[in-house]
Amino acid sequence: MVQLAAVSGGHSLNLYLIPRGQMQRGASKVTGFRVRRQRLYLHRQPVFTNTLREALVSFIAFLQMFEHPLVVGHNIRRFDCPVLARALEELDLRAEFEAAVSGYVDTLPLAREMLKERGLKSFRQENLVRELLGVNYKAHDALEDVRALQALYSVLQPTSELICRHLFTLDTMKDKPAAQSKEPKGQRPLRENFRQTVKIKGSKEDKATQENM
Template identity: 75%
Template sequence: METAADSDGDEKLVFFDLETTGLGEDCEIVQLSAVSGSHTLNLYVVPGCRMQRGASRVTGFRVRRHRLFLHRQLVLTNSLREVLLSFIAFLHMLGRPLVIGHNIRRFDCPILARALDEFDLKAEFESAVSGYVDTLPLAREMLKERPGITSFRQVNLVKELVGVDYKAHDALEDVRALQSLYGVLQPTAELICRHRFTLKTMEDKPDAKAKAKAQGKPPQPGQRPLLEHFRLTRRSTERKAEERDGERNEL
């Protein structure tokens, strides 16, 4: 069996997850964790906005007097810029790995991209990775014929396929569990390639382009806010459905 740190040949894998202040597009990072084999990164940030009550209840994070607490224990924090630079250094250390996460295309990666833009670090970050794979659609494709799979939430897949329960909604525990799950799934190189994306392709709007092409005209400027509102609403709804019985921030 391949180790969780290897993919196509010698390509390294990094499993990544965020905990955030809520589920909305404007939520902020509270915890960033990554794991590759035995290498781990786990950092915390005092967010600039309030924690949503539901996110606090699920994750255990609270902010009091500009300090971050996890289950009532004070945790050491870094600035968001320091966290992003540490993540970039971690990725460089592994030699442009493939970044893998559960539901990252709809949730974690857009939040990460916005944070990178804030500090003008996106180009540097992109140079440190070879691409991204979201295990949510990957698992749906791989397990669509498998009986007994009633939910594709990560915690359910780990329990069903790995046979363990774990402390979900803690980013470090989530990435460790995902690494184990990925080792059981063992997707083929062809399947990985099909689900591979970048921050640039993630931001493309193929549905809108295809619709405009079919109508023989480009999208009108005045239509953009309505289209964006629809996409954001759909993203939030689908995320909540996936994490309904245990939202971690949400993906």
């Protein structure tokens, strides 16, 4: 992970980390990130970095500003959440993190279900933003990604029932999505938290070439 960004309304979080592994040349070319002598550069300019623990503790503090929000991201079930779960486990922060949120929603399958009649060829976030909002944005920058996702989510306006069908946790993210239309038993307050969402994006050093189709 090289960048962690989150946004909710007018609040935002944007942190940089020195990746543990060697950055792929293709990823560096697309994202503009490079590591030289243990310093991180973005488009040849040095940026301040945090340790993984510092970044996750800051992320938890950001989430705690809200009342158990939903964590929303595009294609996070396959990529971002597994990386996040491993990092939280490694640093013994998972319980504290999960106590701060209500659950997770992946906007990739959500958009596929909501827009299945539109005949879209691609459900990549950049394409959805262009098709629904009529704008292009600076993709592969995590902060710009979450800002664009927030605008996209506002346009999609999924119902509570639809959100429930796509709701998952770090424990269930590897399971096949359940076709349920009711709120999970014992989680009645979730409906109140659907209005509070935190959009996240973690830029992984080798993720720049992955397709969100």
